[in-house]
Amino acid sequence: MLVEVALPLPIPRTFTYRVPGGTALPGTRVRVVFGKRKLMGWIVAPATGDGGGDPAKIRDVDALLESQPSITTDVLDLCRWLSDYYVLPLGQVLKTAVPAVLSGGVGIDAPSKTRRVLRLTRELLTLGEREEVFGRAQRQRELFELLENTGGSADAAHLVSQLGFSHVIINGLVSRGVAEIAEERVDRDPFSAMPTALHPSFTLTDAQRDAVRVLSNATRGKEGNQPILLRGVTGSGKTLVYIELLKEVVQRQGRGAIVLVPEIALTPQTVARFRAVFGDVIAVLHSALSEGERFDAWRMLREGEKRIAIGARSAVFAPVRDLGAIVIDEEHEASYKQSESPRYHARELAIIRAQLTGAVCLLGSATPALESWHNAKAGKYKLLELPVRVEGRPLPPVEVVDLRRKDANVKVAAALNPNASLSPRLVELIWDRLGKNEQTILLLNRRGYATFVQCRSCGEVWHCPNCNVSLTFHRGRKRLVCHYCLHEESPPSVCPRCMSQDISFKGVGTEQVEREVIETFPQARIARMDVDTTSAKWAHHDILGRVERGEVDILLGTQMIAKGLDFPGVTLVGVVNADVAMNLPDFRASERTFQLLTQVAGRAGRGEKGGAVIVQTSLPNHYAIKCALEHDYIGFAEREIEDRKGPRYPPHLRLSNIIISGTEERATIAEVEKAAAYVNGVIASNRWPVTLTGPAPAPIDRIRGRWRWHFLLRSESAKAMGLVLRSLQYRYEFKAGPAELRLVMDRDPVSLL
DNA sequence: CTGTGATCAATC
DNA sequence: ATTGATCACAGT
Numbered sequence: 001m002l003v004e005v006a007l008p009l010p011i012p013r014t015f016t017y018r019v020p021g022g023t024a025l026p027g028t029r030v031r032v033v034f035g036k037r038k039l040m041g042w043i044v045a046p047a048t049g050d051g052g053g054d055p056a057k058i059r060d061v062d063a064l065l066e067s068q069p070s071i072t073t074d075v076l077d078l079c080r081w082l083s084d085y086y087v088l089p090l091g092q093v094l095k096t097a098v099p100a101v102l103s104g105g106v107g108i109d110a111p112s113k114t115r116r117v118l119r120l121t122r123e124l125l126t127l128g129e130r131e132e133v134f135g136r137a138q139r140q141r142e143l144f145e146l147l148e149n150t151g152g153s154a155d156a157a158h159l160v161s162q163l164g165f166s167h168v169i170i171n172g173l174v175s176r177g178v179a180e181i182a183e184e185r186v187d188r189d190p191f192s193a194m195p196t197a198l199h200p201s202f203t204l205t206d207a208q209r210d211a212v213r214v215l216s217n218a219t220r221g222k223e224g225n226q227p228i229l230l231r232g233v234t235g236s237g238k239t240l241v242y243i244e245l246l247k248e249v250v251q252r253q254g255r256g257a258i259v260l261v262p263e264i265a266l267t268p269q270t271v272a273r274f275r276a277v278f279g280d281v282i283a284v285l286h287s288a289l290s291e292g293e294r295f296d297a298w299r300m301l302r303e304g305e306k307r308i309a310i311g312a313r314s315a316v317f318a319p320v321r322d323l324g325a326i327v328i329d330e331e332h333e334a335s336y337k338q339s340e341s342p343r344y345h346a347r348e349l350a351i352i353r354a355q356l357t358g359a360v361c362l363l364g365s366a367t368p369a370l371e372s373w374h375n376a377k378a379g380k381y382k383l384l385e386l387p388v389r390v391e392g393r394p395l396p397p398v399e400v401v402d403l404r405r406k407d408a409n410v411k412v413a414a415a416l417n418p419n420a421s422l423s424p425r426l427v428e429l430i431w432d433r434l435g436k437n438e439q440t441i442l443l444l445n446r447r448g449y450a451t452f453v454q455c456r457s458c459g460e461v462w463h464c465p466n467c468n469v470s471l472t473f474h475r476g477r478k479r480l481v482c483h484y485c486l487h488e489e490s491p492p493s494v495c496p497r498c499m500s501q502d503i504s505f506k507g508v509g510t511e512q513v514e515r516e517v518i519e520t521f522p523q524a525r526i527a528r529m530d531v532d533t534t535s536a537k538w539a540h541h542d543i544l545g546r547v548e549r550g551e552v553d554i555l556l557g558t559q560m561i562a563k564g565l566d567f568p569g570v571t572l573v574g575v576v577n578a579d580v581a582m583n584l585p586d587f588r589a590s591e592r593t594f595q596l597l598t599q600v601a602g603r604a605g606r607g608e609k610g611g612a613v614i615v616q617t618s619l620p621n622h623y624a625i626k627c628a629l630e631h632d633y634i635g636f637a638e639r640e641i642e643d644r645k646g647p648r649y650p651p652h653l654r655l656s657n658i659i660i661s662g663t664e665e666r667a668t669i670a671e672v673e674k675a676a677a678y679v680n681g682v683i684a685s686n687r688w689p690v691t692l693t694g695p696a697p698a699p700i701d702r703i704r705g706r707w708r709w710h711f712l713l714r715s716e717s718a719k720a721m722g723l724v725l726r727s728l729q730y731r732y733e734f735k736a737g738p739a740e741l742r743l744v745m746d747r748d749p750v751s752l753l
Numbered sequence: 754c755t756g757t758g759a760t761c762a763a764t765c
Numbered sequence: 766a767t768t769g770a771t772c773a774c775a776g777t
Contacts, residue, residue, distance in 0.1 A: 005765080009766055015765040035764045036768060047765095057765055 234602020568607025
């Protein structure tokens with residue numbers, strides 16, 4: 001039998017091999033001889049026959065690595081789509097769709113962890129039988145009866161170390177023929193030991209009930225197979241709708257489901273709620289899992305022992321059987337787009353996988369991505385809405401503090417501290433909450449102490465030697481740090497250019513706000529949550545746990561505190577500076593700002609006590625901020641969609657960002673110009689409806705010592721865009737020349753930085 | 754006339 | 766990605 005094998009190499013084609021004596025299903029991993037070496041690959045199809053080459057060259061498959069395909073049919077089809085759309089060889093895609101331990105070429109059983117267990121082989125029903133078998137061997141009889149009471153088997157090491165049965169006793173049972181030592185697979189699941197905070201189950205609101213009805217009809221194929229967008233304001237109970245959908249699919253229909261969450265470490269509450277309802281049929285695909293644990297979770301899904309996978313974007317490849325639903329929570333989140341190859345968007349893959357399997361695809365958000373909203377308005381997605389919070393709780397009032405105003409307010413603050421980043425109004429409200437023993441969340445989307453360091457006398461700003469970005473001062477570490485390449489150096493005491501000692505630390509970061517908060521509210525219990533305080537494995541979990549138990553008065557952090565958290569004790573949210581996200585040179589800056597403000601404002605007032613939000617900004621008239629104040633998603637979306645007509649950006653068309661990087665600036669520019677000229681030629685000669693903008697330096701034009709230039713492709717036609725990218729791939733695939741020049745194709749980029 | 758490096762084609 | 770072939774130019 002001849003088969004097509006995809007190899008994890010940058011070669012966009014498959015190779016034909018022979019499976020000697022027998023057959024093998026697509027999705028099976030094989031080892032093959034390729035050139036001089038042996039590689040692991042996947043059988044992806046029966047051989048096409050015309051296979052583009054000399055039949056005499058076809059070699060035998062070296063070994064089949066598994067009897068059951070590691071890639072199921074629907075995942076294989078999903079990977080094919082990914083390979084085609086994002087212009088990437090199929091073998092490389094498949095490699096990212098299975099746990100890393102499987103791409104090393106080991107057999108499917110090898111990564112499993114086993115333990116030795118003592119297991120009963122014979123029943124001794126009567127007392128007489130027991131007397132006869134054991135005689136005076138009292139301890140052996142005790143061990144035998146212990147095993148009977150624990151279901152017939154027990155861990156051998158545990159019997160010896162914890163229960164005091166020596167090897168002699170165990171061997172005695174074995175030699176009497178009533179028990180045996182066996183290897184048993186261990187299923188590592190670090191979550192099984194974690195408490196599942198049982199959430200009070202609310203009765204559904206009318207809107208929730210309507211949504212659930214539509215969704216459960218959809219699971220029975222009554223609503224067509226469109227993706228469904230659930231727009232529910234913060235606190236409207238989207239999670240409960242997801243749970244009801246999964247109850248229908250998993251408990252009533254006996255099918256499987258996938259739940260995607262933006263970053264699983266940041267959403268422990270969401271995960272805990274699913275675990276509370278579905279218990280041990282859930283596999284949690286957490287980034288902190290070891291490779292072995294990840295493999296176990298994957299295998300249990302593959303074998304149907306677990307039916308729900310919950311995890312970040314890569315969980316879209318989970319080998320869930322008989323898939324009935326995919327839920328994408330916070331579907332607007334940028335983290336669903338992978339920032340390295342393969343640069344897929346998990347939301348798009350989820351929609352495709354749902355289409356392939358007939359599953360329901362549910363996108364949920366309070367602030368849908370404009371693309372999703374646009375699709376819903378155009379009728380491509382079905383739209384469901386949850387317009388009010390549960391139990392009729394109001395959305396919190398949002399108040400603006402204008403950072404530009406040099407009136408009494410700010411002067412008071414300035415008199416106290418010239419660098420004050422908390423306005424008197426915000427300070428006053430925090431005092432009030434401290435007095436009432438209520439909690440405050442403070443958001444600032446910048447970490448470190450000061451975002452740049454500048455000489456007051458000559459204006460020199462300290463930059464990273466490898467990247468074209470300013471260095472951030474971290475006071476705790478007493479270092480200047482580059483947030484792109486992690487370069488560190490000592491903070492200067494003298495300006496090397498003008499020898500002045502008058503050096504200022506500018507641009508407030510979370511570390512500095514933390515200091516200000518400590519000085520202003522000395523008795524408050526404060527927790528800071530950003531990349532610098534959450535590097536330890538379960539650090540997120542620990543910090544959020546303290547907040548949940550009421551051990552923290554003020555939680556301060558970057559955007560990682562803005563999402564999905566549900567703490568009824570939080571009655572005040574302060575946005576220290578709303579402008580940070582707005583000033584990025586990216587067409588999504590307004591959208592990001594609006595989403596961040598809406599999401600973080602939604603953390604306030606989830607309990608009975610209500611809540612308030614303070615937004616400090618120097619752009620109080622910007623529509624992104626104004627709409628966020630009024631909780632007006634639709635107003636924002638309409639205005640922003642209009643704004644993106646000139647120059648045209650998504651959702652009006654599709655983008656691809658082509659980046660060429662290299663260590664030499666001139667060679668990089670020369671190459672990007674060559675590439676752009678080539679693309680322009682291809683577009684013109686085929687009359688493809690695609691336009692090219694650039695080339696130009698990337699917004700951050702040097703990272704890790706590499707110069708970066710890019711150009712943008714715009715098209716309303718996905719097909720034409722695909723053809724252009726494909727021709728670029730062929731042009732560059734076998735490209736000779738200094739290998740240090742690299743080309744990246746980012747289709748539907750989420751950020752242009 | 755050999756040796757090192759760059760460039761290119763091929764891999765079932 | 767990796768290997769082997771081919772070709773240029775440098776040092777002998």
